C-alpha cells in the first residue's frame with residue numbers, strides 16, 4: 001500500500017511532505033535556482049502555456065523548490081492549496097486585493113500587525129474599498145459593522161502586540177450568512193496550534209519570516225485555502241503582479257518546516273514558564289499570555305487553540321520603565337522580529353506600532369509601558385535570570 005501523506009502525523013508531514021527528489025536521489029532537497037524552463041519542442045511549449053501539459057513555465061508562475069515549500073505547508077495546514085509569496089505582507093496584500101473590488105467593504109479586527117492596518121486604512125481606500133475596524137472579541141460588533149457590500153472579514157488572532165483573541169468559528173458563521181470571505185492571519189498561533197480553515201475560514205495567511213524560518217534568515221509568506229478559491233481569485237493575480245517567493249528563500253523555509261513543530265513546542269513551553277515569572281514580578285502591572293487563566297479570552301483559547309504560542313506581552317507602567325527593562329537585558333535581544341530561535345523584546349509603541357496614532361493605540365489598550373517578548377530556544381533558566389534582573393531594573 002502506498003503511503004498517503006494525509007494519514008501522516010504532523011512530524012512526518014514536516015519531514016517528508018512535498019519532497020520532490022531529482023533523478024540524482026539527493027538526501028537533502030535540491031534548490032532549483034532557475035527563472036525559466038526549456039521545452040522539448042514548440043508543441044510542448046504550446047501545450048504548457050495552454051495548460052494541457054503539466055510542467056513549469058516561468059518562476060513568477062511557479063518553481064519546483066517553491067512548490068515543495070507550498071506542498072509541505074499545505075499538508076501541514078490540511079489545506080487543498082498553498083501559494084507562496086515574497087513576504088508575509090505580500091501574502092496579506094494578495095489575499096485582500098484578490099478578494100475585493102472598488103465599491104466593496106471590509107470588516108476587520110482593530111488589533112492588527114501595523115502594516116496590515118496600513119493596507120486597510122491607507123491603501124485600500126485608494127481603490128474604492130472601505131474598511132470598518134471592530135473590537136474583534138466582540139461578536140456583536142462584527143454583525144453590526146456588516147453592510148450590503150461587505151465582501152471580506154479580516155482578522156488576526158492572537159493579535160499583535162497584546163495577544164487579544166477572537167472567536168474564529170463565530171465570526172466565520174456571520175460571514176457565511178452574508179456570503180463574505182474570511183481571511184485569518186495565523187502568524188501568532190502558528191500552524192502547529194491553530195487551524196482556521198477547520199474553523200470555517202476561507203483563507204489563512206502566514207508571514208513565514210516568523211516561526212517557519214525561525215532562524216532570522218529570510219522573508220517569506222504564504223496563502224492557503226481550497227484549490228477552487230485560490231485558482232479563481234489568485235492564479236492570474238500572482239502570474240501578472242509577481243509577488244513570487246525566491247527559490248532560495250523557499251528552500252530555507254522548506255528546511256525550516258522540518259523543525260517547526262519541535263521549535264514552536266519548546267519555545268511555547270519556555271514562554272509559559274516565563275509568563276508566570278513575569279506575572280509574579282512586583283514591577284509588572286499586567287501580563288498577557290494565551291496560556292494563562294487570567295487572559296481575557298481564556299475560554300475561546302481553550303476551544304480554538306491547542307497551544308498558547310511563543311509571545312508574551314506585559315505592562316511596566318511607563319515608557320521609562322519599559323526602556324530601563326530593555327536596556328538591562330543582557331541575553332535577550334532588543335528586536336522587533338518574533339518567532340525566532342533567539343529571544344527578542346520590543347517596545348511596540350515606538351517600533352512596530354508607531355505608525356498608529358496615540359488614539360488608535362489607546363483603542364487597543366496599547367499604552368506606553370507595554371513590552372512584547374518573543375521567547376526563543378535558549379535555556380529557560382538563563383532566560384529567567386536575564387528577565388528577572390531586567391525587571392528588577394525596570
Ligand SMILES: *Cc1c(COP(=O)(O)O)cnc(C)c1O
Nearest residue numbers: 087088089113185187207209220
Ligand atoms: C510579521 C507579520 C506580518 C508581515 O510579515 P513579513 O514577512 O514581515 O512581511 C504580518 N502579520 C503578522 C501578524 C506578523 O507578525
